Amino acid sequence: MIALENVSKRFANGVQALNDLSFTVSRGEFVSLLGPSGCGKSTALRLAAGLLAPDAGAVTYPDGKPEIGFVFQDHTLMPWADALTNARLPLDLKRIPRGHADARASAALARVGLAGFERAYPRELSGGMKMRVSIARALCSFIGAAQPQLLLLDEPFAALDEITRNALGDDLLKLWREDGLTVLFVTHSVSESSYLSQRVLVMTSCPGRITANIALASGRDSRLSPATIEAQRVISGALNTAITA
Amino acid sequence: MKRLADILLPLAVAALLLGAWEGAVAHWQVPAYVLPGPSAIARAFAGNFGSLMEALASTLTVTLEAFVAACVLGLATAIAFSQSRLLERTLYPYAVILQVTPVVAIAPLILIWVGFERINLALVIIATIVAFFPILAGATLGLKSADFNLIDLTRLYGASRLQTLWRIRLPNALPYLLSGMKTAGGLALIGAVVAEFVAGSGTATGLAWRIVESGNRLEIATLFAALALLALTGVVIFAALSLLEWWLLRRWHESALQAP
Numbered sequence: 001m002i003a004l005e006n007v008s009k010r011f012a013n014g015v016q017a018l019n020d021l022s023f024t025v026s027r028g029e030f031v032s033l034l035g036p037s038g039c040g041k042s043t044a045l046r047l048a049a050g051l052l053a054p055d056a057g058a059v060t061y062p063d064g065k066p067e068i069g070f071v072f073q074d075h076t077l078m079p080w081a082d083a084l085t086n087a088r089l090p091l092d093l094k095r096i097p098r099g100h101a102d103a104r105a106s107a108a109l110a111r112v113g114l115a116g117f118e119r120a121y122p123r124e125l126s127g128g129m130k131m132r133v134s135i136a137r138a139l140c141s142f143i144g145a146a147q148p149q150l151l152l153l154d155e156p157f158a159a160l161d162e163i164t165r166n167a168l169g170d171d172l173l174k175l176w177r178e179d180g181l182t183v184l185f186v187t188h189s190v191s192e193s194s195y196l197s198q199r200v201l202v203m204t205s206c207p208g209r210i211t212a213n214i215a216l217a218s219g220r221d222s223r224l225s226p227a228t229i230e231a232q233r234v235i236s237g238a239l240n241t242a243i244t245a
Numbered sequence: 246m247k248r249l250a251d252i253l254l255p256l257a258v259a260a261l262l263l264g265a266w267e268g269a270v271a272h273w274q275v276p277a278y279v280l281p282g283p284s285a286i287a288r289a290f291a292g293n294f295g296s297l298m299e300a301l302a303s304t305l306t307v308t309l310e311a312f313v314a315a316c317v318l319g320l321a322t323a324i325a326f327s328q329s330r331l332l333e334r335t336l337y338p339y340a341v342i343l344q345v346t347p348v349v350a351i352a353p354l355i356l357i358w359v360g361f362e363r364i365n366l367a368l369v370i371i372a373t374i375v376a377f378f379p380i381l382a383g384a385t386l387g388l389k390s391a392d393f394n395l396i397d398l399t400r401l402y403g404a405s406r407l408q409t410l411w412r413i414r415l416p417n418a419l420p421y422l423l424s425g426m427k428t429a430g431g432l433a434l435i436g437a438v439v440a441e442f443v444a445g446s447g448t449a450t451g452l453a454w455r456i457v458e459s460g461n462r463l464e465i466a467t468l469f470a471a472l473a474l475l476a477l478t479g480v481v482i483f484a485a486l487s488l489l490e491w492w493l494l495r496r497w498h499e500s501a502l503q504a505p
Contacts, residue, residue, distance in 0.1 A: 051397050070401055076394040079497045080416040092412065093402040121497050141402065 001027045001066060001148055001182045002048055007057035008207075009043055017043040019207035020057070027063055027148055030176055030183040032193035032200045034235065036243065040208025041186040045154050048184060066148040066182070069138030073155040075130035077122040077137075083109060084118035087136040094143065101140075108136035112171060128164035131156060135168075139175070151176075151183045157192065166223070169196055190239065194231040195223050202235070204242040212238035281466040286473070289466035297455065297467075301474055304437050304451035307365065308482070311372030312433040316426060318373070319380025327388035327414060328406065344378040348436060352443040364444055368451075371443070372436030376429040383425025387418025420498050423490040430482040438475065452478075 003024040009017045017040045025031045033041050046052040047059055049068050069090075077086045084105050085092075091101035106118060112132040122130055134156070142149045153172075157165040173196060176183050187193050193200045194216065202212035214234060219227035263283045269275070270282035277285060290297065322340070326333035352371050359367035391414050399409045441453035452471045459468035494501035 046397075049401060051400060068401055070398060072394045074394065076392060076398065078395065078413070078416065080419070081497075089398070089412070090402045093399060093404040093408055123497060123499075 001025050001029070001061065001063050001150060002184070003060045003062060004044065004047065004054075005058050005060070007044075007047060007054040007059065009040075009047065009052065009055055016207040018047075018054075019209055021209055022057075023201050023210055023213070025150075025182060025184055027182055028180055029199060030173075030185065030197045032197035033184060033186045033203060034190065034193045034200050034239065035188065035203030035208070036205055037188060039203045039205035041188075041203055042154050044203075044208065045152050045184065045186050048150075049152050061148075063148045066150040067142050067144065069141035069149070069151045071131075071134050071138050071151070071153040071156045073158050075122070075127075075134045077130055077133055079122050082119045082121050083114060083125070083133045083136075086122070086133050087140050089137055090141040091143070096143065105136070105140055108139040109133070111139065111175065112136045126164075128160055128168065131160060131164075131168060132171075135172070135175075139179075142179070142181075149179070149181050151181045153183065153185045155186055155188065158188070165192070172196065190232055190235050191223065194235055195220055195228050200235050200238075202238045202242050211242040214238055278463040278465050281469060285466045286469040289464070290470035290473075293467055293470065297452075297471060297474060300450060300452045300455045300471065301478065304434075304441070304453065304475070305478065307368045307372055307437040307440070307451065308433045308478075310369045311376055311436060312430055312482075314369065314373040315376035315380050315429050315433060319377050319425070319429070320384050320422065322381050323384030323388055323418075324410065326385050327410070333385075340378065340381055343374060348375050349439055349443060352440055356444055361444075368437060368440040368444065371440035372433050375436030375439070376433035379425040379428040379432065380422070381425075383421040383423075383428075384418050387421030388414045390421070391417040420490075420494055420500060423486070423493065427483060427486045427490065430486045431479055434475070434479050434482060 001024075003022075005022050007021045008019050011017055021040075021044060023031075033044060035041050043052065047054055049070055050059065078089070084102065087108050088101050088105040091104055096104070106115075109115060109118060109132075112135050114129060114132050114136065117125065117129065117133075120129075122133070125133065138151055138153075157168055160168065169192060172183075175181065183197075185193070185197060198216055200212075200214045200216065201210050202214065203209065204211050214231075216231045216234075217227055219225060220231060222228065267282040267284060270280060281289070322336075326337065348371060351374070355371055356364075356367045359370060361367075388410075395413050396409060399413060404412070437451065438453040441451045442457065444454075445457075452475050455471040456468050456475075459465070459471065491501050
């Protein structure tokens with residue numbers, strides 16, 4: 001689906017954000033990019049989306065250019081528009097006829113549990129609901145069924161409380177399974193990555209690079225099942241090794 | 246109850262002040278050509294009602310035309326600036342120069358260039374120059390301060406610059422633009438008055454000219470009546486724009502959370 005090959009990125013202020021970073025995500029996979037704050041995870045995600053160009057190396061899409069949905073840490077909604085109009089933004093920008101776009105956006109809102117909130121404005125919604133609208137908007141990025149569909153999430157639940165975070169995590173898993181999406185999920189939470197993803201890429205900072213690539217065993221049916229706890233232990237170990245190394 | 250008090254208290258203060266004014270003028274027998282009492286001013290207002298309304302219409306026309314021109318030009322310039330950093334860096338200093346140069350000083354030039362036979366156009370141009378800058382400054386800030394992540398999203402979906410402008414930058418600029426418009430509305434009136442002063446009597450026919458003329462004739466009561474009308478016009482313009490701001494932003498902007 002997506003391959004980053006020996007990618008380096010230096011910012012205008014001279015900070016080397018990423019150095020010789022390589023990883024791939026296969027079609028249909030749910031991969032977490034885990035690391036401490038400031039290790040270049042977000043930069044890697046922006047490179048993957050094509051929002052940034054690498055200084056060296058290449059970002060390629062072996063299965064063809066995918067449709068990309070992007071969810072930011074902040075909900076990034078338009079405060080002047082209601083939930084339906086916010087979710088509809090990708091469809092509007094691609095000039096999908098209004099009636100069809102409205103139907104798609106309503107369906108997306110219903111899928112994230114916001115049926116009936118189409119006319120609500122962002123400031124009338126809670127933090128978790130705003131993030132749900134943001135996810136519904138990302139779902140509206142996927143129009144052509146033929147094209148591969150890549151969902152990129154940049155610490156989407158970091159600003160939410162644990163109860164909301166868990167509920168949204170479960171919803172995300174459901175969407176991934178139902179739609180056969182490919183998900184690249186940036187997080188600094190070991191527990192989130194251990195439960196949600198099939199594979200975890202551990203990153204370290206200064207400059208950002210990948211130090212471990214951990215395929216997680218199956219059987220992680222809940223956050224507390226033994227396989228999930230075991231996965232947390234493995235991921236934490238890899239993270240500690242990476243930080244202290 | 247609280248809103249009623251908001252209206253009644255200022256009115257009570259006004260009644261008190263006007264009463265004191267009337268009493269003081271009567272008690273010390275102040276000559277009417279120095280300071281007429283409120284009742285004399287009211288009589289002057291009633292006596293000159295027709296001509297004062299004509300003058301008001303003249304000033305108001307110049308003010309509104311200048312305000313609309315400043316809105317259109319200011320927003321258009323701001324949009325051009327938001328599309329081209331080079332253009333902004335090249336031209337913004339000149340906009341600032343236009344703003345900081347006292348308009349009284351350039352008004353005679355404009356009058357000469359436009360010509361006294363087209364006096365109204367000259368007045369509108371002068372008032373537009375005064376009202377232009379807050380619109381430009383507000384709209385420029387608003388267009389530039391759109392959420393970078395939202396702009397990135399539009400790039401991700403392959404949006405054209407026009408789409409980004411229309412869907413993200415312009416709505417984001419609206420509160421800033423409206424704030425600039427509130428300032429510009431008052432400035433357009435000031436600009437119209439200053440322009441009339443500079444144009445002088447005989448050519449201009451607005452309220453400012455009535456003030457100059459009444460002053461020359463020592464008809465101070467009429468002068469006060471014109472002055473009051475001018476102040477009232479300024480208040481109405483500000484209130485109308487505040488109402489427009491509240492109505493446009495009431496659903497989403499923090500500033501409009503409470504009714505005006």
